[in-house]
Amino acid sequence: MIPVLIGVSIIIFLIFQAAPGDALTGMMDPKMSYETKQKIRKQLHLDEPAIVQYKYWVQNVIRGDFGESFYFKQPVGRVMNTYIWNSFYLSLASFILSVLIAIPIGVISATRQYSFIDYFFTVFALIGISMPSFFFGLLLIKWFAVDINLFPVSGMMTPGSTAVGFEKFKDVLYHMVLPLTVLTLGSVAGLMRYTRxxxxxxxxxxxxxxxxxxxxxxxxxxxxxxxRNALIPVVTIFGMWLPGLFSGAMITEAIFNWPGIGPIELLAVNNRDYPLLMGINMLLAFLTLLGNLIADVTYAIVDPRIRLK
Amino acid sequence: MGELLSIKNLKTYFYTEDGVIKAVDDVSLTIREGETLGVVGESGCGKSITAMSILKLIPNPPGKIVSGEIIFEGKDLTKATDSEIRKIRGNKISVIFQEPMTSLNPVFTIGDQIIEAIVLHQNMNREQAREKAIDMLKLVGIPRANEVVDAYPHELSGGMRQRAMIAMAMACNPKLLIADEPTTALDVTIQAQILDLMRELKNKTNTSIMLITHDLGVVAEMADHVVVMYAGKIVEEADVFEIFKNPLHPYTIGLLESKPILNQDKERLNSIPGQVPNPLNMPEGCYFHPRCSKAMDICRKEQPKLCSVKDGHKVACHLYKEVK
Structure with a gap:
């Protein structure tokens, strides 16, 4: 795992080295004189070869310091911490809901293969897979938020709300319903076919x-x-979902104005906020590896044939 | 010896997209208490389907018991409800399948799978059932039974798994044990051990056995009574000595001739020419006539009926006349 992580860090670093511009173009006042820029470049070690810069970056990353975001003017760690948990709550809820819905439906579909109910769920799965999330999201907003005014249009909490504890939880849940529906539809469809x-x-x-x-x-x-046997291959893909829980759903979060990490990634790309992007990518790479490890461990738990002596 | 199970005019058909397959076509047979009935025939002759029909284990759809009766302890199993048949399965009638490799659930321990059947049918809690499971494993000759009980199927060899299957099948002291080619997937020395074990258990418990096989050697060793099936029908029926000494039906004769005999210097084994007929397109008249060396005109037109030619010897062939 460690060698892979080192490899990933090199690749991420090289990609952002190759990207146009450097820290200064994203961070500094364009009217700054050339001499001043060069001076700051020297201070930030930007005049040194890539390998030396990589060394500085890795040293900091190991200490948990991903540098400062150009756009937010805050440490990358703090920016991620602010938004990533919002994404996580939404994705986790969607994951749990998908599993609870998809597995029973998959079983019913399989035990009554080619029956009406099987065809019904097959059509449902097809719709779920093909429906673009931005379109379905907008439809839900139109129907449930605008037309019948049942759920809020966007956001994660009622603006100005000072609720805490259970009241806050209820408010967040209430705002979560529509984006959750969009996210869950897509994953239920896939998981259900897989279970079937x-x-x-x-x-x-x-x-x-x-x-x-x-x-x-x-x-x-x-x-x-x-x-018990059918779930062996299904359970092992759960580990692969781990990075997905933290990466945020870019489109859905943007449509519902959910303050998750998805829109922040978009913002970072548009503003050449390289430290933030590198931080997010490193985290996801780490979670992907961790997810693989979890998948392997789960496999050994659910399938006695894999267990090591 | 009283009758334990009697099948009367059983017809089990499969309704496929290409047509109706008459897998079991008008089969009648009887198993007496404590008797071993050998059911012999080539692959696809309907012998397994007959056995699976008894416990209603035919996948439905496409399979269906169309008509006939299966009388077990005075009750017609074809009319039994799901819950009635479940009380018989694994309890009064249990099954050993052909493939010990795939017939045990890979994610549960051997013990779990035996205990499950015991708890289901007998008034025992899990601890008592576990003791009983260990006893059963000892009975079928598994060494270190109290360790094997916690082993997973993949940790055992094929022969051991088949012993475990037998332990599972015998755990509730069934009246009838259906053994569907129990030794086909095993090598020869293990085969002999498993057959010895089955015979030994049968003598101890007076269980009847319905032994389905295509191996005439197994039949000679185990069976009291033999039924020969061809294309879904019974073609000959007699006790085991009679069948081997005095086979009547050309198909039975063919089968016996295609058995290897030790110390015989022969280049090739005899075989019955031709192939099993396509079940969707059965020949007119006797189903066997295209492969039969003694076929006559009548064989192409009329299907022979199973009739008694001697005391306890029945055959379905136009060559023989019924003796009353």
Missing amino acids: SSMLEVIRQDYIRTARAKGLREKVVIYKHAL
């Missing part, structure tokens, strides 16, 4: 027949013997 195909494969296995021949109820056969 995995389940279909399992219910044809010999040991399912054995379970039936034992006299077990159909419910036990499906939800204990079959589902």
